[in-house]
Every structure is written in structure tokens, then in C-alpha cells.
Amino acid sequence: MTSQRVPDSKREEFRKYLEKAGVLDALTKVLVGLYEEPEKPANPLEFLQRHIHGGAPETADVEALKQEVKELKDKNVELQEEVKKLTDKIIELEEGGAQTEQS
Template identity: 65%
Template sequence: MTTYRAADSKREEFRKYLEKAGVLDALTKVLVGLYEEPEKPNNALDLLRQHIGAAGPDTADVEALKLEVSELRAKCEQLQEENNELKSKMQQYEPQAEQEAPEN
């Protein structure tokens, strides 16, 4: 009998924790929304994930990442151009180096 009460008190603690954290409200809202949908989605689990999943990154973070990506792309293009220039310069000197090298 004490095992049953211990499990009951743990469940009650957990329920209070979920209620305090707002989990029960969030789940209730999503499930009520699903219930009220005239056309039920094929995959209800995906709907739950969509509505309960992570809120996504902050807009400021996204903007900073977009800026960083554009800067890195520009730098990459610059380095590719520089690489091409250096390759063409190397090709100018390579034929001369081959002509100057003594044959065995």
C-alpha cells in the first residue's frame, strides 16, 4: 500500500511541476486546436511538434547569421579570384622554369 501512495505522490508532484511550467496549458491549447480543426492533418504528431517544438532562433540571431554568411561568401569569392590570379601567374613562370632546367 505504501508503494501505491509513493507513486501517487510522485505523480502529483510531477503534475504540479508540469502545471507550474506551463506545459499543461500548452498541450491543452494544441490539443484543443487539433480537436477544433475541421480537416484533421494526416500526421497529428507532426502538428504537435510544429506547435510545441522549439520556438526557433531569435530574429537577431538569424539576421547576424545571414550577415555572416554574406560576408563569408564575399570573402570566398575574393579568395577564389586571388587564387585564379596566382595560378595564372604561376603558369607564366612554370614554362620558363622547365626551359631553364638542365636535362640529364
């Protein structure tokens, strides 16, 4: 019977790779968090997925952020238009003052 086990050196190399990349620490923290949960989740895999990368943002949060971005873009357009008007007004006043001085 042939064994399809990974040689120990490859296994150790992979373990070092995971440790160096911080994967082992991240997994340990998530598993400890799961262990310490007073009420174990019905779907532990979902718990791991949600906590391994901080979890996906809530849909309501995403929608609120999209709305905020839209409002800020609209406000930015308004402010750019106001800056343009004020700049034109300054130029107009400066030109009017220059013409008065020349007279």
C-alpha cells in the first residue's frame, strides 16, 4: 500500500510559510474567539469566514455610504460652481478697479 503523505520537509516548509505570513496567528485568534463564544453559532464555518477578515460590511452600511458619496459629490459640484462664480466676480472687480485707475 503506497502512502500519499507529504514529506515532512515539505510539510514543515509549508507550516513556516503560514507562520511567517501570519495565517496561523489569524486562524488561532478566530478559533479562540469561536471557542470563547458563550452561545456557539449554528454555522461555525460562517463564523470563521465572517471573523477571519473582519467580516463583510452590512448592506445598510454600504447603502448609507453610497448615499453619502452621492451627497458629497453633489456638494462638491455646488462648491466648484460657487468657486468659479466668486473667481469670476473677483476678476470682474479687479478689472473694474483697473479701468477706474486708468481714467
